[in-house]
Amino acid sequence: MKKGSIASKIWIGAFSFFLWVNSSAETLLPQNMKSMSVGNVDCASSTCHGSVVPWNQSSVLQNEYLTWKNADRHSQSYQGLLSQKSIQIAKKLSLPQPAHLTTQCLNCHTHNPDKKFQGANFSLQDGVGCESCHGNAEKWGVSHTKKGVTHQENIKNGLYPTSQPVALAKLCNSCHVGNTTNFASHRLMAAGHPRLSIEINTFLKIQPPHYLVDEDYKFRKGDISPVKKWAIGQAETITARLEMLSDPKRNHQGIFPELALFECSACHHPLGSQQRTSKINQAPGVLRLNDSGLLMLRAIIQVAFPDKLGQFNSLVTGLDQSLSEKNTLANPLENIQDNTKKLLLFIQQMVPALEAYPFRPEKIREIFLALVKGSPDYSNYADAEQAYMALSSIGEVYLQNYSKNAIQIKNSMAQLSKELANKDQFQSQNFIKEYSKFTQFLQVQNGVQ
Numbered sequence: 001m002k003k004g005s006i007a008s009k010i011w012i013g014a015f016s017f018f019l020w021v022n023s024s025a026e027t028l029l030p031q032n033m034k035s036m037s038v039g040n041v042d043c044a045s046s047t048c049h050g051s052v053v054p055w056n057q058s059s060v061l062q063n064e065y066l067t068w069k070n071a072d073r074h075s076q077s078y079q080g081l082l083s084q085k086s087i088q089i090a091k092k093l094s095l096p097q098p099a100h101l102t103t104q105c106l107n108c109h110t111h112n113p114d115k116k117f118q119g120a121n122f123s124l125q126d127g128v129g130c131e132s133c134h135g136n137a138e139k140w141g142v143s144h145t146k147k148g149v150t151h152q153e154n155i156k157n158g159l160y161p162t163s164q165p166v167a168l169a170k171l172c173n174s175c176h177v178g179n180t181t182n183f184a185s186h187r188l189m190a191a192g193h194p195r196l197s198i199e200i201n202t203f204l205k206i207q208p209p210h211y212l213v214d215e216d217y218k219f220r221k222g223d224i225s226p227v228k229k230w231a232i233g234q235a236e237t238i239t240a241r242l243e244m245l246s247d248p249k250r251n252h253q254g255i256f257p258e259l260a261l262f263e264c265s266a267c268h269h270p271l272g273s274q275q276r277t278s279k280i281n282q283a284p285g286v287l288r289l290n291d292s293g294l295l296m297l298r299a300i301i302q303v304a305f306p307d308k309l310g311q312f313n314s315l316v317t318g319l320d321q322s323l324s325e326k327n328t329l330a331n332p333l334e335n336i337q338d339n340t341k342k343l344l345l346f347i348q349q350m351v352p353a354l355e356a357y358p359f360r361p362e363k364i365r366e367i368f369l370a371l372v373k374g375s376p377d378y379s380n381y382a383d384a385e386q387a388y389m390a391l392s393s394i395g396e397v398y399l400q401n402y403s404k405n406a407i408q409i410k411n412s413m414a415q416l417s418k419e420l421a422n423k424d425q426f427q428s429q430n431f432i433k434e435y436s437k438f439t440q441f442l443q444v445q446n447g448v449q
């Protein structure tokens with residue numbers, strides 16, 4: 001909002017952007033930070049972030065607390081642990097303590113840093129609050145109100161870099177996908193917990209945002225395309241799942257690997273519904289990983305790094321095969337871990353390339369077409385859901401150019417959303433038919449048809 005010397009801001013903006021890109025790798029998640037958490041009340045006063053209306057004089061809105069309190073589900077996430085549903089989950093899992101005293105639940109449903117970092121005003125009951133995402137405020141809480149202090153300096157003082165897409169995806173995923181510490185197992189889901197799924201760019205919009213990405217914001221923090229957030233989000237989500245799969249503590253329960261990492265509909269679907277179509281080289285009747293992210297990434301790699309596509313496909317096939325029929329080795333688990341780690345390494349090396357990749361309009365169009373062409377593969381709910389959210393994220397920057405077809409596009413998006421409304425009644429053929437219409441929308445505009 002605040003206007004200043006534009007030239008100086010461009011310089012500072014460009015310089016600090018360069019620094020973030022290079023400093024993201026080792027950032028600790030807020031939950032693991034080794035500084036004091038001051039508690040939500042310290043952020044909530046009316047002269048700080050608890051204003052009732054946005055301030056014009058400030059570079060930030062100042063009413064963040066009320067947006068969070070009134071419109072953001074995160075503010076209710078601790079209360080949720082006291083609900084009837086949570087009481088039942090705890091009972092079914094025979095937890096030794098109620099949900100609101102159980103570390104596993106608290107790690108995702110509130111800010112739960114180590115006890116020695118919980119300050120005087122800290123309260124578990126705040127739920128997923130300011131410091132759950134922005135980091136323990138012991139140091140940056142003091143520095144960020146001082147005049148002239150840059151975003152980069154605040155980050156040095158422990159502010160979590162939510163403005164940086166890799167760090168952002170890791171943060172949201174730590175609770176919405178899980179990681180090797182925060183884990184939502186198949187048993188938790190069978191006890192009544194909702195299944196977890198996320199697409200970073202879409203979820204940022206639903207949250208809802210308590211910040212305004214205007215010119216001033218872009219000068220301070222950079223201008224990151226929603227398509228980049230989507231692409232990096234996909235790579236990071238797969239990373240999180242593969243890390244869980246290759247974690248020897250996590251990936252095995254009884255004779256099966258941890259089922260929550262697989263496609264729910266691989267097992268939970270009526271017999272004879274013919275949901276099976278071949279995906280990335282896969283045979284029918286084989287247990288499949290939740291690989292929706294891999295399908296999205298396939299479209300991205302195909303366009304952005306075509307020379308890497310062959311390697312990607314063969315790593316995915318390798319992992320699928322180690323999980324299924326072709327596995328006759330003496331130690332199948334070790335083989336799964338080996339293949340998981342290879343794919344993981346490939347994706348981790350791709351992340352910096354995605355960070356640096358300029359998502360230009362013609363490339364976005366190609367990714368769009370690659371997604372639409374892949375539609376026969378969106379044969380189960382998790383894939384279809386990701387494919388829909390991809391359209392909505394890419395559409396945000398791209399489809400708006402297709403004003404001629406605006407009404408058809410809107411109707412089609414509404415129809416896709418309707419197809420996804422009830423996951424137990426999901427009919428893949430209807431979804432795929434509607435999804436594949438998008439090729440026509442793009443071609444009509446270009447006069448191809």
Ligand code: HEC
Pocket residue numbers: 080081083085086087089090099102104105106107108109174175176177178179182183184188193194195196197
């Ligand atoms: C890996 C992180 C994670 C863990 C562990 C976890 N949850 Fe959740 N929980 C979530 C997320 C994320 C949601 C929201 C899902 C959505 O709507 O997309 C959620 C939703 C819920 C809901 C539904 C809320 C509503 O209003 O519909 C309940 C109830 C719940 N969790 C209880 C629990 C209990 C009890 C535990 C511990 C036994 C637990 N959770 C462990 C992340 C987690």
Ligand code: HEC
Pocket residue numbers: 043049059060061064065066068074128129130131132133134161162163164168210211212217221
């Ligand atoms: C679920 C995560 C999450 C929670 C909880 C959260 N934020 Fe944020 N916040 C974000 C994200 C993401 C952004 C946008 C990226 C950025 O600017 O760093 C952001 C941006 C901001 C900004 C920067 C606006 C700007 O123009 O630079 C402020 C100020 C802020 N949040 C304050 C708060 C306060 C105060 C709370 C608690 C009431 C809070 N946030 C809770 C995720 C969160």
Ligand code: HEC
Pocket residue numbers: 073074076077078080107108109110111128132133168171172173174175176200203204206207
């Ligand atoms: C510390 C764990 C945690 C982190 C970090 C986190 N979330 Fe959440 N989120 C939750 C939980 C738990 C819920 C469910 C709250 C409830 O309904 O009780 C939730 C709910 C949501 C919802 C509402 C979902 C629905 O079904 O309506 C959205 C949207 C969301 N989160 C987006 C985000 C985004 C975007 C980020 C990253 C900027 C993020 N979250 C980071 C734990 C977290």
Ligand code: HEC
Pocket residue numbers: 186189190191192194195259260261262263264265266267268287
């Ligand atoms: C490898 C097969 C397999 C996969 C994959 C799988 N499940 Fe299950 N699920 C089972 C089995 C077996 C049971 C226990 C038998 C039963 O209750 O039907 C079960 C039970 C459940 C139940 C309890 C059903 C009831 O009637 O009480 C829920 C809920 C559930 N799973 C959800 C999920 C979700 C969500 C996913 C994906 C994240 C998933 N499952 C993935 C095999 C699977």
